[in-house]
Amino acid sequence: MESKSLPVVVIGAGPIGLAAAVHLIARGETPLVLEAGPSVATSVRKWGHVRLFSPWEFNIDPLAAALLTAAGWVAPDPHAYPTGAALIEQYLAPLAAHPAIAPHLRFGSQVRTITRQGLDKLKTAGRDSAPFVVFVEDADGNESAIIAKAVIDASGTYATPNPLGAHGTPALGERGLASAITYGLADVLGAERAHYAGKRIAVVGSGHSAFNVLQDLVALAESAPGTSITWIVRRTKMDGAAYGGGAKDQLAARGALGQVIQQLVETNKVNLITGFKIDRLTPANQQVLIHAGARTLGPFDAVIATTGFRPDLHMLQEVRLNLDPAVESPAALAPLIDPNLHSCGTVRPHGAEELRHPEPNFYIVGMKSYGRAPTFLMRTGYEQVRSVVAAIAGDWDSARRVELTLPETGVCSGPASMGQSSTCCAPASAPILIAAPEHELIPIMSSQDSSCG
DSSP: OOGGGSOEEEEOOSHHHHHHHHHHHHTTOOEEEEOSSSSTTHHHHHTTTOBOSSOGGGTSOHHHHHHHHHTTOOOOOTTSOOBHHHHIIIIIHHHHHSTTTGGGEEOSEEEEEEEETTBOTTOOTTTTTSOEEEEEEETTSOEEEEEESEEEEOOOSTTSBOOSOTTSSOOBTTTTTGGGEEESOOOTTTTTHHHHTTSEEEEEOOSHHHHHHHHHHHHHHHHSTTOEEEEEOSSSOOOGGGGOOGGGOSSHHHHHHHHHHHHHHHTTSSEEEOSOOOOEEEEETTEEEEEETTEEEEEESEEEEOOBBOOOOGGGTTSOOOBOTTTOSBTTTHHHHOTTTOOSOOOOOOOHHHHBOSSTTEEEOGGGGGTTOOOOOHHHHHHHHHHHHHHHTTOHHHHHEEEEOOOOOSOOOSGGGGTSOOSSOSOOSSOEEEEOOTTOOOOOSOSBSSSOO
């Protein structure tokens, strides 16, 4: 079978995966979008109660909008702020139902392994011309193999949260106490209210996911007497840039949230514990004690882990990757997003050149492309897939013509703030263009427990 007739497999039917399908169709390619969940944007549904910091104008792919508009779709107010549920209802669900997209979606399809036809990872001869084989398991446990000309992994990271343990692995006792721990953005004012009302709650993590949960818990405590909130962070202190850019943040809602949380701490509505690196959890009757060396907190009725997320790389074990050893993003992208190097959260535009791997026509895009790094914006993902799809279609001129304007976070504690050069702290008032050298970088919710905005 000639590669021209083969589909391009897209893993994940979230915002970035669906945008990839739109761009592939526009390029005359045939997408096959594999979604592990039963419907579109399964991970987004898990945080559907959360309102994004970014208005609609940052959350809709332009080509997808044009496709929908031609079919009579009316775009939401570009300046309004959607919840995750609204993002699905008003944009992603209509896009998935569009007659140009719907036939290319396959739900309940969990990708288990990706490899080259007839070749394991060690074999080089003939590798570049061999098609991909994508092994899939459906909801009933049936297995199948899909032959593809290219693979775009847009599976995200929300399904693989970071553990509570400060060592990067689950703390001692964490697995055994999993029933008392919620990972991610708990719906404390909605479906999960009864689990938290009137209880002693510990929130672990210092990013915007933690901010969202803390704000909701304080609102819950106002109507549910006995609800107490302890906020646990590894940082030695929370001040200044740790709460975000405030009024300097070009996404006003994001800047305001950090200011709200700082005020809640200062008015003792949230009990902040700093410098606490969790190493073990132990049961105490029906509650949980949290330990860091000789220090102990609790007991708590429930723990909410907003410690960020990491990429699941198991299905890529037979794919030749070039990942940064720390960030776990494509190696060329890592210096632009590594929070050890900068923490302003503003990233240079990047596309297929920076996202490519030693495995031709394989790309990781969207939040998963950032590995363990924080602060991914949907608009970044849309530009990623535009460039990647152009590369797959053979249009490298377009693939290298990457242009993107992102809002500044108002936070810059990296090298530039000390008078040195930086990749992240330049003004964003105009589009930034990258002319990549030949043959050679969420939800606006923070995706990581990090200092980044």
